[in-house]
Amino acid sequence: MAYHQCTVHPEKVEEVARGMQAPQTLDRMSAFLKVVADPTRLRIVNALLMGELCVCDLAALLGMEHSAVSHQLAVLRKNAVVSVRQAGKVKYYSLSDDHINTVFNVTLTHVNE
């Protein structure tokens, strides 16, 4: 059976529609949340909460290939979640923003409630 046109409340819908964030804002929010939602990247963020780390140590910490870690770091970089500091051959990554800290902690308390 096909779907019917149900009884909508147009005034209510329009009121809420006006209160909605702009589409491109929601897209950026969605993109950011997707970035930190990935388990591997969330573990990287968790680690970097305690200070900067090089790719090498991150790979050892997570028990992953350098390549995999580097790919995830590229995603985090392109979304301005982490920053890089180069010292010789080694690159040290750190969180570039304080909001990530907040999001992490609020999410943490939410799942622990």
Add this chain to the structure above:
Amino acid sequence: MAYHQCTVHPEKVEEVARGMQAPQTLDRMSAFLKVVADPTRLRIVNALLMGELCVCDLAALLGMEHSAVSHQLAVLRKNAVVSVRQAGKVKYYSLSDDHINTVFNVTLTHVNE
């Protein structure tokens, strides 16, 4: 060329490893973030910030099929993001938690910085 075992700093890695959240905690955090990272579900959350809505009005607001909305609401329900109140044939959805409000607003200010 294959990857070499690079020069790790074991004491640093172990220190950070001790400070990491438990794996199941990170998994729950990841799962929650994935739920709200989806564009459609984020729009639903945005709408419900302004008060409860029925499936019918949500479908009209989002310009989607009832079925698609209902599927996403099921995901949000199973992850305790929304609650249902039934009034006759109609089911009204609302945010079940205040943390979601916080996560939404912090994320919003982050992408606007």
Add this chain to the structure above:
DNA sequence: ATAACACATGAACGCACGTTCATATGAACC
């Protein structure tokens, strides 16, 4: 300058996940 090290990037494979179509449940009204 050549080699070894630390990391980045490109491409391809595999799978999870959102959408869609179809069907099912459940409530209210006749």
Add this chain to the structure above:
DNA sequence: GGTTCATATGAACGTGCGTTCATGTGTTAT
């Protein structure tokens, strides 16, 4: 009880995305 309305659920299809493998870039040291 049968029909209509409001929502839920099942299954299959398509695609985006994370992983892996292979190769590339850049830096230091000899």
